[in-house]
Structure formats: structure tokens, C-alpha cells
Amino acid sequence: MTAQPSPPELIGQSRAFLDALDHASRIAAVDRPVLVMGERGSGKELLAARIHFLSGRWGGPLVKVNCAAMNETLLESELFGHEAGAFTGATKRHLGRFERAEGGTLFLDEIASASLRVQEKLLRVIEYGEYERIGGEQTRIADVRVIAAANTDLRIKAEDGEFRADLLDRLAFDVVAAPPLRKRQDDIMLLAAHFASAVATELNLSFPGFSAEAAMALKNHSWPGNVRELKNAAERAVFHWAELDGKGLIDEVVLDPFEAAFGPFGASASPKPEAPALSPPVSGARYDLRAHLNEVEKTLVSEALAAHGGNQKQAAEALSLTYDQMRGLVRKHDLT
Structure with missing residues (x-):
């Protein structure tokens, strides 16, 4: 017996994530076009799949096309198909994605990359449900729900x-x-943990968990590449841990794999944080030198950690300290 299709696995418990899932689930029941907006790597395709599988079209095909991966002619042919002889190289009839998605859903990723000519044809098929293959004369009827995705504000594009x-x-x-x-x-x-556990299983290892230092590095990173970047970082951390000895917690996360070869992005080398200037005491006044030096030490350690994504080993090297000295300072100033 063939397994019934089901929504993709979406992992998360944050409020923003649960709100997005709830929104996708509610719109799934309404058979209308939908736009999924978000940055690269934020899970737009997974949300589109959820909409499809929770809709009345769940038993039909879910066909995907990346509009940014093709030029105008190829994209037009892929979407609407072509007849044999329609253009040079068209030796036989080609069924487009709309035909292959009949009765189901067509996901148009990177829709902002489609040319105005392709956009015009998309408007017609969405508005009237009609289209022709390239080089064809027969008007075809499309029973397809369109879900489009973009990582740029289409209002500005319009x-x-x-x-x-x-x-x-x-x-x-x-x-x-x-x-x-x-x-x-x-x-x-x-x-x-999900991504790391999966790759550890591939390596026939048990995922031991991340150390507090590694967790701090992960939590403090800005993740411009979103979930896709996190997946790479987590899997890379497991690989390096296994390559080293595969013992204990995973305590190092390489957030930028290019740094070892070229240094930090945008800089030739990691600058050491400069100590704040010492203000001379007012003549005749008492001056708490120990408290001031303690504050300077805390500031330097905090800035070094921030500059290296919470990685204590790298921060220690930047301050010419040993790893144990850095750990001691982190505990001393309660920077965990």
C-alpha cells in the first residue's frame, strides 16, 4: 500500500515560528493563490509544502520550480510546455509544470526573478485558468493552485x-x-541538535550534545543565512568533533569556514579590542584602581567574546591568554 503524503516536518517552538505555522494552516483550506515571503533559508518552501498538504489538493502533485534558475525562454517553456518544432532544439512535445501540477499545487520560488513577459502569462493562467504551450494553438485549462515565494519586497518591485x-x-x-x-x-x-543528531547517525556516532561555550556561540550568532546556515554549522561541528576524537561534548562551532584560510570576513585579521582609556584621578581625590582595572578586564573579555561569536578559545587567543585563563575570567565576571 502506498503511504499517504503528509505535511513536511517543521521543527520549532518559538512564538514567531508557531504563528507562521498557524497562518499557513489556516490559509491552506482556502483554494486561492498565496505569497510566502521571507529571507533566504528561512523555510519558505517548507511552509508552501505545509499549505499544499493541509489543503484539499493534498492528494495531487506538488510541483516546484525555481524562477531564478532559468532564463526567460527556458522558464516559459518549463512553466507552460512547448510543442515539437516550437523553437530550435524542440524536437518533441514538452509538458510544462502547470500540466504536471494538474489537480495539485505549483510552487514558484524566487518569483521576483521572472521576466515581465512570463509574469504576463502567469497572470492570465491565475486569472482565467488558461494557457497555451509555446508553439501550440490549443488553449489549455489549468486546475492548479499557485503558491509563490520571494525574499524581496514585491511592493517595491511593482x-x-x-x-x-x-x-x-x-x-x-x-x-x-x-x-x-x-x-x-x-x-x-x-x-x-536535530541537524547534529542526524549527521552523527550518518557517521555511526551518538550525538553527545553541545557544550555551554558552543551553545553560546550558536545563540549569539546573527544567522544571516537562517536555518540553512545553522544546518551547515551544526553538521560541520559534528564532523570536526568526530575528526578530532569524538569524545565528550561538542565544544567548538566553526561559524565561518572561510576564516581559517582568509581571516574574518571584511577584515585582514581579527583586531584585538582596545582597552578603554584610563581617566586620571582628580588631584587629591581617592581613586579605586583595583575596581577600574577590574572593569577594564571585564570590558576586554566581553568584547573579545562578542567579536568571536562566544568562542572562548578564539577570544583567548585574541587576548593572548590560555583557554583556562579565559574560562576563569568568564566565571569571575559572570559572562556565561
């Missing part, structure tokens, strides 16, 4: 004439926002 305003109106029956990972703090360690 205002600048780079995106058809009428197509945007049709697509935006509702807009589901995929939250960036920086707004999902409660999900970072949950996702990191």
Missing part, C-alpha cells in the same frame, strides 16, 4: 515597474511570513 502590480494583487490573496532565525531564539538549539 512600484519600480519590475513586477506587475496586477499579478502581485492576484498572488497576494494572503501573505505568509517566514520568520528569520534571529527572531526564533528559542528554536536555535532545538534545530542545531
Whole structure:
């Protein structure tokens, strides 16, 4: 017996993430176009799949196409198909994605990359449910729900004439926002453990967990690449841990794999934080030198940790300290 399709696994417990899931679940029941907006790597495709599998079209196909991966001619052919002889190289009939998605859902990723010509044809098929293959004369009827995704504000594109305003109106029956990972703090360690555990299993190892230092580095990172970047970092950490000795907790996370070869991005070397200038005591006044030096020490350690994503080993090297000295200072100044 063939297994019934089901919504994809979506992991998270943060408020922003649960709100996005709830929104996607509610719009699934309404058979209208939907826009899923969000940064790269934030899970737009997973939300689109959830909408499909929770809709009345769940038994139909879910067909995906990345509009940014093809030029205008190829994208038009992929979406609407072509007849044999329609253009040079078209030796046989090609069924487009709309035909393959019949009765189901078509997911158009990176919709902002589609040319105005393709956008015009998309508007027609969404508005009237009609299209023709390239080189064909027969008008075909499409029973397809369109879900489009973009990582840029399409309102600005439309205002600048780079995106058809009428197509945007049709697509935006509702807009589901995929939250960036920086707004999902409660999900970072949950996702990191999930990805790390999966790759550890591939390596025939048991995932031991992340140390407090590694967890701090993960939590403090801004994750411009979102969940995709976190997945790479977590899997990379397990690989390096296994390569080293595979014992104890995973205590090092390489957030930038290019840093070892080229140094920190945007800088030739990691600058050591400068100590704040010492203010001379007022003549005749008492001066608490010990308290001042203690504050200077705390400031230097805090800035070094921040500059290296919470990695105590790298921060120690930046301050010419041993790892044990750095750990002692972190405990002393309660910087955990």
C-alpha cells in the first residue's frame, strides 16, 4: 500500500515560528493563490509544502520550480510546455509544470526573478485558468493552485515597474511570513541538535550534545543565512568533533569556514579590542584602581567574546591568554 503524503516536518517552538505555522494552516483550506515571503533559508518552501498538504489538493502533485534558475525562454517553456518544432532544439512535445501540477499545487520560488513577459502569462493562467504551450494553438485549462515565494519586497518591485502590480494583487490573496532565525531564539538549539543528531547517525556516532561555550556561540550568532546556515554549522561541528576524537561534548562551532584560510570576513585579521582609556584621578581625590582595572578586564573579555561569536578559545587567543585563563575570567565576571 502506498503511504499517504503528509505535511513536511517543521521543527520549532518559538512564538514567531508557531504563528507562521498557524497562518499557513489556516490559509491552506482556502483554494486561492498565496505569497510566502521571507529571507533566504528561512523555510519558505517548507511552509508552501505545509499549505499544499493541509489543503484539499493534498492528494495531487506538488510541483516546484525555481524562477531564478532559468532564463526567460527556458522558464516559459518549463512553466507552460512547448510543442515539437516550437523553437530550435524542440524536437518533441514538452509538458510544462502547470500540466504536471494538474489537480495539485505549483510552487514558484524566487518569483521576483521572472521576466515581465512570463509574469504576463502567469497572470492570465491565475486569472482565467488558461494557457497555451509555446508553439501550440490549443488553449489549455489549468486546475492548479499557485503558491509563490520571494525574499524581496514585491511592493517595491511593482512600484519600480519590475513586477506587475496586477499579478502581485492576484498572488497576494494572503501573505505568509517566514520568520528569520534571529527572531526564533528559542528554536536555535532545538534545530542545531536535530541537524547534529542526524549527521552523527550518518557517521555511526551518538550525538553527545553541545557544550555551554558552543551553545553560546550558536545563540549569539546573527544567522544571516537562517536555518540553512545553522544546518551547515551544526553538521560541520559534528564532523570536526568526530575528526578530532569524538569524545565528550561538542565544544567548538566553526561559524565561518572561510576564516581559517582568509581571516574574518571584511577584515585582514581579527583586531584585538582596545582597552578603554584610563581617566586620571582628580588631584587629591581617592581613586579605586583595583575596581577600574577590574572593569577594564571585564570590558576586554566581553568584547573579545562578542567579536568571536562566544568562542572562548578564539577570544583567548585574541587576548593572548590560555583557554583556562579565559574560562576563569568568564566565571569571575559572570559572562556565561
